[in-house]
Amino acid sequence: MASKSTFPKLTPWDETRETLHAYARVLGAIRAAFTPELPRDEHGSLRLYTSGLTTTPIPHPLNTSRNFSLSLDLRNHYVLFSTSEGDVHQWRISEGLSATKLGEQIIAKLAEMDVHGKINQRKFASDRPNNYAFDEAERYFGILSQVGRLFENLSEALPGEKSPVLVWPKLFDLSFALLGTSPDSQILFGFSPAGAGIDGAYFFVSPAPFQQDLLQQTLPTGARWHTSGWQGALLPYAEVADKADTAKRIQDFLQGAYQLQKSIL
Template structure:
């Protein structure tokens, strides 16, 4: 591992907090509109070269059309990418509070005919947000290389494991490893059994 693979992130806390809150705004969209996964994998972001992206999300007005949200840490935008090739970008560098940014994101989606019951409380915060493009890009490099390390670790495990995911609510990168022991939990008054699991990240 070299410094170029894991650059130092000194004095990046303000940018980290901005990315975390903006990710929370992005995350409410798949939570409301994506096909639900029993382990909530539908709300997570997947690491890619540009940064992190949602899974393809069904367009609520068209059953055969999808779109994705991409936190692009190269261009420092959140991109709304439709499967017909259109991209609508929102800058993350304007100092907007996460409330303002989230509202702008949902307004842009509404203009594209994409509406839903979005949980705005997850991103509402009225403090102006700082954003350092260099720190964000350094984080992108670290994110990519950390995902590679986790993927190598996953390859050495037996049994079932989940995808490597960036979770918007805590802004943590992790994957799940499932055991053979079944555990019971109460969900909305109903007892369900799930395989035991360990989170690595």
């Protein structure tokens, strides 16, 4: 019996992806409202955990001995609201709540805890009902978990200061930054499930500042330079999915693009 690929092909899953992205924006907006400001806007980000994406514990604004957290559980398919007292409330993702409705219901739960704050609801405002397929979400999360491990390993291997590996609700990408010696220089390593003008999921390595002579450099097999909207190296996930050596191909791309770009740091 053939083993199940840890990097399977991503079949069309637009509606499920849009649902997860919409709900991630809800969680990110709430985390940003109650978390002390962090460098590079990290207070509005999410983290990978064993079952999905999470805000990590957020201190109660009136009593820091208490906390709460919000999670997208992609193994059991719930949005979870948990408190340090052991209370748990859950919303089944397949119910199809709009992002606006989900946000309102979470805010009501926060009010029951006497947690009140200025939440930027414009970040997630949408009355569109959401569709969701369990298998599509599980496939995506399986891939994301593997990518997260690759990024953590790469981050440990690279020299210099790095940001954490984070999920960004705004664009729904997983990424970390290798920081340069000046405040404006960095190399961003990431994985996005979709992008404007890009067909399907992709890996990227994006330097700031971008040097135009990079366009003359040859990237690893399957990769190309991207200059529309953002600038850097791009590797479509479809180029490496479901291969015997997928992890190595991804690592070769990340390392190869880094070697070409590291002079900007």
